[in-house]
Amino acid sequence: MSERIQSVAVYGAGSWGTALALQLARNGLDVLLWDINATHVENLNRQRENAHYLPGIPFPDKLHCSDDLPTVAAFADYHLVVVPSHVFREMLRKLSPLLNADAAVLWATKGLELETGKLLHQVLEEELPQCRAYGVVSGPTFAAEVARGLPTAMTVAANQPMLAQAVAAAFSAANYRAYISNDVLGVELGGAVKNVLAIAAGISDGLGFGANARVAIVTRGLAEIMRLGAKLGAQPETLMGLAGVGDLVLTCTDNQSRNRRLGLALGQGKSRDAAIAEIGQAVEGAKSALSIGKLAERAGVEMPICQQVYRILYEHLPPKQAVNELLSRDLKAEF
Structure with a gap:
């Protein structure tokens, strides 16, 4: 893992996934945003905005979208999962054969696994045993305000201090402050x-x-x-x-x-x-x-x-x- 993140794959093009992708791309990172809905992805690429969830907020040049999961997974060593909690395990299962031990996986999903009540890091450890570096992005943030570039603070917690620092640096800007934690x-x-x-x-x-x-x-x-x-x-x-x-x-x-x-x-x-x-x-x-x-x-x-x-x-x-x-x-x- 490099100390400075250059590119990120983001999974889930709802309002929250799109807002986080916007923040990273505005900070100069290359971002590839995945969604399972091919029609939605086609609209995102054609309109260069998420007109359904975040209308009127244009995509930076660094942000692109795809529904091709292998292509997106191969795009970066840093992966940010932003799908609803009830499909979190399913998403990780799809990613598992596509990610190697060098991949760092983060999530901005808020919730627990519905059937078991397990915390999401427990689900990740079961589905991605090869993943040595992982963390969670959370805090008091509304997607629309992040997308509009309004002042925001959040927390990045990871099982490795260098990962937390790198992710916090990737998100941080004049409008955005990320704090570091080891308490996933x-x-x-x-x-x-x-x-x-x-x-x-x-x-x-x-x-x-x-x-x-x-x-x-x-x-x-x-x-x-x-x-x-x-x-x-x-x-x-x-x-x-x-x-x-x-x-x-x-x-x-x-x-x-x-x-x-x-x-x-x-x-x-x-x-x-x-x-x-x-x-x-x-x-x-x-x-x-x-x-x-x-x-x-x-x-x-x-x-x-x-x-x-x-x-x-x-x-x-x-x-x-x-x-x-x-x-x-x-x-x-x-x-």
Whole structure:
């Protein structure tokens, strides 16, 4: 691995994958953006923008697109996976015969594996055993703001310090600051659990419960993340930083968040499926509500807010009843 990254292959041309590809290409890296949808790729190359997800933001000359996976995998030694969590393992399986031991694999996917509740680095270790260098890119970032070049900060966590430094340097610019971490697990947890809590915050606001209720959800939700992180070995500083509380506050309080918008719709009486269809993109928190429950059960950690979100989404629990059950829990010390 070279100390300075020259080229990157990015997998997944949704809003987030495209925004990260834009940032890297603007910084002078050669970027090849892959997507499974050949028609989508054809439109990207012809229009020189992602008109579907990020209209009006032109592609730099350094950014090109392809649906030919072997070509994209051979393009660079650095690979950034930005596909939804429920197809993360499938994506790695496709990449496995195409990558050698020198490849560095990163992901900006937020969530856990749906069926098993496994963290994504565990999935990577199973599917890409030849991969010695890996990491995760996360933090309080909305794709549209990154794509527009607005000021942004994020965290790069990797299992090798040189990889984290190289990736942080590749993203960093006058508008973009990347911080370095070795806590892959902590960054993954923050990015996964906050999506479920954002649904909870949206539900509360959709019910008209106001700012007091919203900040209670954010604060007690952070306590749930911290409990799970402590049990699994995450560094507490990570969960109190950009990838933890930073991402949590962003996602719970701004309507650019698909997860928050799903919660708003649920609180206003819409069904899960109707709300997701209206949003028109993947809503990671809806999947993560399933997998986080499995992870928390294995770890023996109580996560009542996340549990109530799961029940609303999958057991048809009325949102008002879920809130009443949370408020009627036995009194106890905050810490």
